[in-house]
Amino acid sequence: MPNVLGCAAFGYVLKTPERSKALVEKYKTAISLFALVTIAFHIFFIAMLSLVYINDFSFLISAWLPFCILALCACVAFVPTKIWPILAAGLWCFSIIAGLSLLPFNTVPPGNLPWQDAVWLLPITTFGFFLSPYLDPTFHRALQSSPSKHSFGVFGITFLVMIGVTTTYLGIAQDGYDNTLFVSSALLGLHLLLQSMFTISVHMKEGIRIVSRKRKKLFVGFLALFCVVAVAVAHRFGGISPSGNWLDGQQDDYLRFFVFYGLVFPGIVAVFMFTNKKFTPLRTTLFAFALLCSMPLLEIGYLQGSAWLTVLPVILLITWAFASRPRIA
Template sequence: MTNRALPTIGWGIFCAASWTWCIGMFLPFVLLGQFGLPGFFAFLIPNVLGCAAFGYVLTPARQQFVRERCAGVCLWFSLATMAYQAFFAGWMLSPPIAFGIVAVGLVLVGWIGDRGWIRLALIVTAASAVCIAWGFFSGDGQRSLMQLPASGTNPPESLLGLIPVIALGFIACPYLDLTFHRALEKSPSRHAFLVFGIIFGSTLFGVASFWDLKANGPKITFALLSLWAIQLCFTIGAHAREVRPRWRLAGIWVVLLGLALGWMTRFAADDPLGDFLGGGEATYLRMLVLYGLVFPFFLLFRLRKIPDWLGWLAIAACLPFYELGFMQNRTDMLFVPIGLIFVLLIAYLDKGMLKPRANP
């Protein structure tokens, strides 16, 4: 291999490991249950293509433009992502393991540089592959992957309202991911994001192999729990590294708050607090609104120079529709916020991204 090939592959593997969140490791199960195989592909295709496109769309000048316009939003994106992983760990894993994941992820920040993170990504990816293979060959993984449900509990047509929201999230959010920006800056070739697409897409199929045909949900095995633990730890550490120069203390607090919320949903399932939170899966889905609404809106609004007050007003107006769509299965309601964002973008068409295009 050439001197460029190995670093390119390494950064592609790093991106795949840093992007394997609790979203990619659990939401496929939710969508398989609700919509069957079409729901899984509605998640997989825009996810892989949207993230891979990031590496090919951004020139250095465009990347600098995005970083300058959205610097604060990128930091909040990393903080929210750390909190989300910590919540999922607290909800799904035993308290000692969940706390250990958070602690190790935060400690990793001060110990290793770029080369160390690439090596760690290789180890994490190899360990994740072992977990997937373990579940695939030791249980019903082969049969599960070949017999994923063709339909789910929701009417097939209801998926149509969800697809634009999923696509918006996965097209927009990579531009706020500081680990992706680091990889784009450091990798000698944009093809690192092609490597990412291959590895991450394969990982999603591996996650789907844990589908339990009898229970119509994920088969929670030691292999799946190990996969979650390994990937959550890496993602927390990778994003903690990005916020460390400016918001180190904030990073510690957000993961502790996320962990506490996860523990509350885990242990308060049968008391009034559990009723208020709506259970772990309800909290998990509501936190997805950050990535399907808040961050995509703010990315586009900042690039178009739409005032923040108008952005917050638009998000507040959209929240009830997301609640209906995500929690009440009224996915037709999700067309309203998608329409609103197009109206706002058209209203500010002469601003933002169009001005600097002569330079990029």
């Protein structure tokens, strides 16, 4: 629920296209970084799933397929802006059909973590889901192009439905498979692929749009670098995996990506946007130091069973943010 509420609240908090444009202009570097990391995350996701599920079909397909998809997404990014709402609506409908094809719905399998861990993880997930949208260039573009802030209320409903679709393919893998997030059917594979491709394309389009003309080539260069690193990380445990088998540590790397969405990006929003502060050398250095000190806590908290440690970075960043707010006389 925090991600649905955070996305829906975006339009009601910023309210006007003018406020959105002002934020984009002031924090365009951070917003473009959000786009780069999001693209890299989806390239990693494609490489990881290719490595697990389709490496038997072609040698090292998991190494070259992500870059082929990236090139295709770069072409899609040049589609005229007026076409994007049609693409989004069509993809949403396709995903709903994909979910309905799995009727009757499966029972969502119970988690393997104690409920106390879910409570301890609630602050950082809420922190991330509520604040990260303010660095998402696609959200800003939507607000700037929407006739009303209530469009985000509608988006929240459609997003909730999409999360419901996700529950339809939990725990329905073929016999002999672990409990995985999707089965190898063409329909579900296409659903996941198209969702990732849409996200990559739209972040590429908006990421390039918001940077200055002089920095567009720099954005493309960093995009290539980030994607190479993402594919390399996906293969750091090896390049060959029998189809359907996860290599040790792959899912941990997937979770590690969420340090950006649970700590780095919401931290930028809290410490810089919320306080209306610039990226001065001192403040940026202190922020980077706070992140470096917090990352081991998240590693231990998320992956080693001490979930309560994830609360500490949230307390630190929120305290810093409120302490930095200008005082009203």
